[in-house]
Amino acid sequence: MMWTTDDATALRRAGEILTPRVADILDVWYDFIGSTPHLVTIFRRPDGEPDGQYLERVRGRFEHWVIDVCTRAFDDQWLAYQEEIGLRHHPTKKNQTDGVASPARHVPMSDMLALIVPVTLTIRNFLEEGASESDEVEAMHQAWFKTVTVTLVLWARPYAGDLW
Amino acid sequence: MMWTTDDATALRRAGEILTPRVADILDVWYDFIGSTPHLVTIFRRPDGEPDGQYLERVRGRFEHWVIDVCTRAFDDQWLAYQEEIGLRHHPTKKNQTDGVASPARHVPMSDMLALIVPVTLTIRNFLEEGASESDEVEAMHQAWFKTVTVTLVLWARPYAGDLW
Numbered sequence: 001m002m003w004t005t006d007d008a009t010a011l012r013r014a015g016e017i018l019t020p021r022v023a024d025i026l027d028v029w030y031d032f033i034g035s036t037p038h039l040v041t042i043f044r045r046p047d048g049e050p051d052g053q054y055l056e057r058v059r060g061r062f063e064h065w066v067i068d069v070c071t072r073a074f075d076d077q078w079l080a081y082q083e084e085i086g087l088r089h090h091p092t093k094k095n096q097t098d099g100v101a102s103p104a105r106h107v108p109m110s111d112m113l114a115l116i117v118p119v120t121l122t123i124r125n126f127l128e129e130g131a132s133e134s135d136e137v138e139a140m141h142q143a144w145f146k147t148v149t150v151t152l153v154l155w156a157r158p159y160a161g162d163l164w
Numbered sequence: 165m166m167w168t169t170d171d172a173t174a175l176r177r178a179g180e181i182l183t184p185r186v187a188d189i190l191d192v193w194y195d196f197i198g199s200t201p202h203l204v205t206i207f208r209r210p211d212g213e214p215d216g217q218y219l220e221r222v223r224g225r226f227e228h229w230v231i232d233v234c235t236r237a238f239d240d241q242w243l244a245y246q247e248e249i250g251l252r253h254h255p256t257k258k259n260q261t262d263g264v265a266s267p268a269r270h271v272p273m274s275d276m277l278a279l280i281v282p283v284t285l286t287i288r289n290f291l292e293e294g295a296s297e298s299d300e301v302e303a304m305h306q307a308w309f310k311t312v313t314v315t316l317v318l319w320a321r322p323y324a325g326d327l328w
């Protein structure tokens with residue numbers, strides 16, 4: 001029911017389909033964030049306006065992550081990278097990578113976790129569009145859902161301390 | 165992309181399909197928990213053995229929740245109930261409802277959130293088995309996924325304090 005070797009195979013194939021579409025995928029997700037006021041405010045400048053440069057730089061790393069998550073081995077280095085991304089949403093490290101002075105000191109954990117829903121559901125169209133006849137879209141989509149959820153659970157670690 | 169009136173309709177219909185199957189659904193989920201040592205240990209007695217009575221009593225409330233989530237309005241009373249369930253997984257209130265002395269003082273947040281995956285994926289078969297020709301299984305399943313995720317995000321509140 002959880003992670004199997006079939007999931008690993010399906011996720012690799014999903015990566016082949018999604019990699020050339022990664023800019024389109026980010027368009028969809030950024031449209032969602034951009035049209036949700038309490039999300040876009042997390043990218044605000046000290047004057048309260050959205051920081052276009054910050055948004056753009058994070059977008060690049062987000063694209064990179066889509067490819068990464070489908071192609072990299074889930075080893076210790078990958079785990080350490082997840083811990084780092086979690087900290088970059090948390091007050092410990094948000095704003096540092098891009099050297100911004102955003103008054104939004106962290107991404108609320110609730111927003112971070114709730115994004116699992118659009119990040120999971122919107123991928124299905126891209127998989128369907130890119131699938132060949134022998135591909136099982138449902139299997140690829142389930143593998144994507146499992147990976148996203150586990151990844152987000154890892155990112156939530158610094159938020160919950162000992163109770164994680 | 166998030167919660168719509170179509171989702172509300174689909175979830176009501178899902179409730180009609182799932183309510184008569186609720187014992188079978190819990191069988192599947194309890195099989196999963198029972199076969200995952202780090203989960204079953206959260207129901208352990210002071211002597212380290214699984215507490216059958218505790219498991220059984222929680223199972224009843226879990227069944228109740230499946231029906232509830234599909235049928236109740238998401239109003240303030242519902243929100244207060246979600247807060248209560250979150251606290252019953254958290255050290256604040258775990259073990260109290262059943263008057264048990266389990267040394268497992270809380271359900272780790274990571275385990276709680278990761279269960280979103282099986283609780284989402286296993287429902288699809290039940291929806292397919294109960295659907296009539298005019299039902300859209302995909303729509304019901306998406307509504308279920310959204311509801312479960314939002315519910316779990318609410319339950320995670322006491323774990324993250326100000327950073328929630």
Ligand code: HEM
Nearest residue numbers: 039042058061062065088094095097107111112115116119
């Ligand atoms: C499924 C949920 C999410 C995923 C997969 C995701 C993905 C990512 C990735 C890959 C990065 C770049 C990490 C790096 O530096 O390498 C990032 C950074 C960031 N994300 Fe998220 N994110 C999610 C939820 C959210 C939400 C809901 C927000 C709120 C708007 C958000 C705001 C940010 C911000 C502000 C940064 C930059 C942090 C910094 O200052 O370095 N993220 N995200």
Ligand code: HEM
Nearest residue numbers: 203206222225226229252258259261271275276279280283
């Ligand atoms: C999708 C995730 C989960 C759902 C939907 C869920 C659902 C529920 C529900 C409905 C209850 C009864 C609440 C009440 O008293 O009214 C409950 C209690 C409980 N759950 Fe969960 N649960 C989830 C994750 C987990 C996990 C991963 C564990 C670990 C084994 C767990 C262990 C418990 C325990 C021990 C109780 C009893 C708490 C007490 O002492 O009152 N739950 N759960």
